[in-house]
Amino acid sequence: KKEGKGAYRFFEPTMDAAARERHRLVLDLRAAIGTEQLELHYQPQFDVDSNRACGFEALLRWTHPEHGPIPPVQFIPLAEETGLILPLGEWVLREACREAASWALPLGIAVNLSIAQLGQADLCEVVRTVLEETGLKPERLELEVTESLFLKGSARSQEVLRDLKALGVRISMDDFGTGYSSLVTLQAFPFDKIKIDRSFVSQIGVTSKGGAIVRAIISLGESLDIPVIAEGIETEEQLSFLRQHRCAAIQGYLRGKPRPIAEYRRLIAPIENLRVA
Numbered sequence: 001k002k003e004g005k006g007a008y009r010f011f012e013p014t015m016d017a018a019a020r021e022r023h024r025l026v027l028d029l030r031a032a033i034g035t036e037q038l039e040l041h042y043q044p045q046f047d048v049d050s051n052r053a054c055g056f057e058a059l060l061r062w063t064h065p066e067h068g069p070i071p072p073v074q075f076i077p078l079a080e081e082t083g084l085i086l087p088l089g090e091w092v093l094r095e096a097c098r099e100a101a102s103w104a105l106p107l108g109i110a111v112n113l114s115i116a117q118l119g120q121a122d123l124c125e126v127v128r129t130v131l132e133e134t135g136l137k138p139e140r141l142e143l144e145v146t147e148s149l150f151l152k153g154s155a156r157s158q159e160v161l162r163d164l165k166a167l168g169v170r171i172s173m174d175d176f177g178t179g180y181s182s183l184v185t186l187q188a189f190p191f192d193k194i195k196i197d198r199s200f201v202s203q204i205g206v207t208s209k210g211g212a213i214v215r216a217i218i219s220l221g222e223s224l225d226i227p228v229i230a231e232g233i234e235t236e237e238q239l240s241f242l243r244q245h246r247c248a249a250i251q252g253y254l255r256g257k258p259r260p261i262a263e264y265r266r267l268i269a270p271i272e273n274l275r276v277a
């Protein structure tokens with residue numbers, strides 16, 4: 001009993017510290033919106049046949065003034081839990097659309113949407129306004145969602161996604177195959193693109209199962225007439241496998257990491273893009 005009490009006293013201040021740290025981080029993140037601490041990096045996507053850049057995914061980066069870079073897997077969940085994802089997500093959307101609208105080539109721009117944003121009553125209005133303000137053509141915008149959206153508040157989420165599609169925006173299924181009900185989700189909603197999750201791509205050539213699953217997803221997309229893009233391509237071997245099995249597009253460190261757009265100027269200028277091919 002004595003020991004138990006001691007252990008309790010020992011752990012309590014530690015937990016308080018962790019909770020305080022979290023709270024501090026949330027406050028810092030709120031304050032970071034609209035400052036240079038937050039920026040978007042852009043990762044290029046390539047058409048497998050032509051080898052040309054066909055679009056970019058915008059990925060949020062936070063450089064904390066004291067802690068340095070904090071990865072999205074750490075701060076996005078915090079933002080989701082606290083509702084901060086709404087102003088944050090709107091900033092990402094506006095920034096990505098503004099950037100893409102300035103490109104000489106009309107490449108696609110993919111933006112990740114979180115579940116909380118789909119629950120936002122005026123999401124469709126926000127997207128419409130951002131498109132209007134930035135002048136980006138709706139068909140150039142791709143919103144990436146994961147199937148977790150369909151588990152919680154499914155009916156409402158699908159309604160919002162349909163409204164977004166009616167604006168002319170395209171909807172991609174991100175991290176395909178990693179959830180509990182990928183096929184059900186695919187059946188429930190008319191996605192415009194399927195993104196094969198990196199965890200399958202990384203198994204190409206490593207296990208026979210890995211390649212088989214990637215092949216099956218590509219042919220699933222073919223049967224449903226939905227283009228498939230593979231995420232997380234890191235090796236030439238993976239790329240030639242995907243080319244051989246007629247995957248439409250790729251995204252991965254092999255061809256480009258998420259970087260500030262300034263480093264990809266050559267891909268969005270018409271002549272240089274042709275030269276890369």
Ligand code: C2E
Nearest residue numbers: 059060072073076092112113114232233234251252253258
């Ligand atoms: P995601 O949407 O599936 O994004 C792809 C992630 O894979 C990115 O991680 C990207 O940097 C990483 N990646 C791309 N190619 C490779 C590769 O070849 N090898 C490896 N090892 N990794 C690769 P990142 O930027 O850390 O983002 C992680 C997740 O955080 C994203 O997964 C997305 O779910 C979320 N996220 C990022 N930015 C935003 C945002 O603006 N809004 C929302 N709601 N979520 C975001």
Ligand code: MG
Nearest residue numbers: 057112144174
């Ligand atoms: Mg994504």
Ligand code: MG
Nearest residue numbers: 174175195231
């Ligand atoms: Mg993904």
Ligand code: MG
Nearest residue numbers: 112146174175
């Ligand atoms: Mg993801």
